[in-house]
Amino acid sequence: xxxxxxxxxxxxxxxxxxxxxxxxxxxxxxxxxxxxxxxxxxxxxxxxxxxxxxxxxxxxxxxxxxxxxxxxxxxxxxxxxxxxxxxxxxxxxxxxxxxxxxxxxxxxxxxxxxx
Amino acid sequence: xxxxxxxxxxxxxxxxxxxxxxxxxxxxxxxxxxxxxxxxxxxxxxxxxxxxxxxxxxxxxxxxxxxxxxxxxxxxxxxxxxxxxxxxxxxxxxxxxxxxxxxxxxxxx
Numbered sequence: 001x002x003x004x005x006x007x008x009x010x011x012x013x014x015x016x017x018x019x020x021x022x023x024x025x026x027x028x029x030x031x032x033x034x035x036x037x038x039x040x041x042x043x044x045x046x047x048x049x050x051x052x053x054x055x056x057x058x059x060x061x062x063x064x065x066x067x068x069x070x071x072x073x074x075x076x077x078x079x080x081x082x083x084x085x086x087x088x089x090x091x092x093x094x095x096x097x098x099x100x101x102x103x104x105x106x107x108x109x110x111x112x113x114x115x
Numbered sequence: 116x117x118x119x120x121x122x123x124x125x126x127x128x129x130x131x132x133x134x135x136x137x138x139x140x141x142x143x144x145x146x147x148x149x150x151x152x153x154x155x156x157x158x159x160x161x162x163x164x165x166x167x168x169x170x171x172x173x174x175x176x177x178x179x180x181x182x183x184x185x186x187x188x189x190x191x192x193x194x195x196x197x198x199x200x201x202x203x204x205x206x207x208x209x210x211x212x213x214x215x216x217x218x219x220x221x222x223x224x
Contacts, residue, residue, distance in 0.1 A: 040216055041216055042119065042202070042204075042213070042214030042215050042216045042217065043158075043202070043204075043212075043214040044214070045211065045212070058211075090157060090158070097210060098210045099145055099210065100146075101146065101148075101163045101165075103148075103160045103163070104150075104158075104160065104212075105160075106157035106158050106159070107157060108156070108157050109156075109157055
């Protein structure tokens, strides 16, 4: 693999079910992010991790949790999905976080529909 | 609150020039980014401005005026493949990216 791999690509889920979106990167980037993208809105940050072992809350963290056990993996879990979590989810990474460009590399996205 | 404004949609003709504007109001400024996103795909990095002025990269240029809270992306010699959404994002004082909703650019032959 090269870059960021997300799985699944697409999923339809019943409300109340638990779901984990997977994200793996092979660039040895320190920082990783989860965004959701909804029509008419900008990308909104859900959670982030500046380095393995640490995580932080973004703009819209409620209903989501993350973990960063190692550098490469950053899964996003919906403990009990609700229809408002229907969205396209993007995982991204950058070399670091803070000043400077720290360009984001994005995964291909996971389209989630909660019924 | 923090806000990034860009036009929702623009239409241009193949071979022409188009300017996509972005205005921002954020708590602090640590750089402005432009990303391109084709329909159904991931955003990809186009440009980064942290100082005032014009940055040129091939057919694409990006301009920044920090005093005016304003940037634009200039696309020259438009090609059909330039049909995409263009996302403006500003890094605030906490080094978090604030994203605009994106400008959908439609190129007509």
